[in-house]
Amino acid sequence: MAELDEGAMRASDADRERVAERLRGALDEGRLNLAEYDDRLRQAYAATTVGELGPLTADLPAPAPATPPEVAEREEKLAKEWRSWAGVSFVLVAIWIVTSIASGGPLFFWPIIPMGIWAAVNVAGMIGGCGKQD
Structure with a gap:
């Protein structure tokens, strides 16, 4: 059996929600304007594979760790x-x-x-x- 490429794996609702949350954080930080946020959010919820989700946050830095x-x-x-x-x-x-x-x-x-x-x-x-x- 051939192994599936990680990017070709189907995305779950949790995967899409994680990306949407990161996009909300980027909007709050001022890294995305409202139009970019809206476009990327639509793409995130329309994504069917994990590979489609990656590029949506690839140009964003990792979120700052939350204060305990x-x-x-x-x-x-x-x-x-x-x-x-x-x-x-x-x-x-x-x-x-x-x-x-x-x-x-x-x-x-x-x-x-x-x-x-x-x-x-x-x-x-x-x-x-x-x-x-x-």
């Missing part, structure tokens, strides 16, 4: 912590300004204590991965 969900969740949590820190710091400094004005002169800058402790905890979490959800 754990890393994305950790980065989002850290960003939320720093936003919270900034919001509370703003309120504390505003309170210090109002009390300094009310007392007639600048008071000891007490907001530095809670701001500094919270910032140190955030930095420790960034370095050591504290607060990482398992």
Whole structure:
């Protein structure tokens, strides 16, 4: 029995969908304009063999590896912590300004204590991965 050439093998729906997904990614990255994307997408869904699918993505670079969900969740949590820190710091400094004005002169800058402790905890979490959800 003669072996079939890989390019002559019939394409599956999953093969066509993989190529369509890569084309969508190339459109999002700005590597294809809408007309090129539409033309290639039509060809992808009309392809009957794997060999017909190859040239549709041959001139596109490999997609960038996706960020693992754990890393994305950790980065989002850290960003939320720093936003919270900034919001509370703003309120504390505003309170210090109002009390300094009310007392007639600048008071000891007490907001530095809670701001500094919270910032140190955030930095420790960034370095050591504290607060990482398992």
